Amino acid sequence: MPPYRKKEQSIAFFLGLEVRPEYQGKGLASQIMNRYIDMEEERGMEKIFFSPAIPILFLSTAVFGYEHLGKSPSTWGGESWEDMVYILA
Numbered sequence: 001m002p003p004y005r006k007k008e009q010s011i012a013f014f015l016g017l018e019v020r021p022e023y024q025g026k027g028l029a030s031q032i033m034n035r036y037i038d039m040e041e042e043r044g045m046e047k048i049f050f051s052p053a054i055p056i057l058f059l060s061t062a063v064f065g066y067e068h069l070g071k072s073p074s075t076w077g078g079e080s081w082e083d084m085v086y087i088l089a
Contacts, residue, residue: 012040014050033064041088048086 014036019029040048050066066084074080 010043010045011047011049012043012045014048016052030064037064037086037088045088047088050084050086051081052084 014033017029017032037048048066051072064086066086069083069085072081072083
């Protein structure tokens with residue numbers, strides 16, 4: 001079991017978000033992130049993990065209340081990312 005997960009804990013993973021350039025700057029990503037947080041809270045989740053690979057996402061997720069956990073020990077295709085968590089309960 002991963003060290004960030006406790007037995008019988010309800011957690012969700014938000015794996016990525018990208019907005020096409022023509023829709024950027026219109027609040028679409030904020031709406032999606034807020035709706036996802038609300039949806040997972042309604043489902044009874046305790047935590048949402050998010051692992052942004054792009055630095056700007058790392059900075060912007062802090063605005064939503066995500067806590068930075070540090071660099072992920074995992075990689076995919078040679079790429080690394082940061083791990084973040086949002087506590088719901």
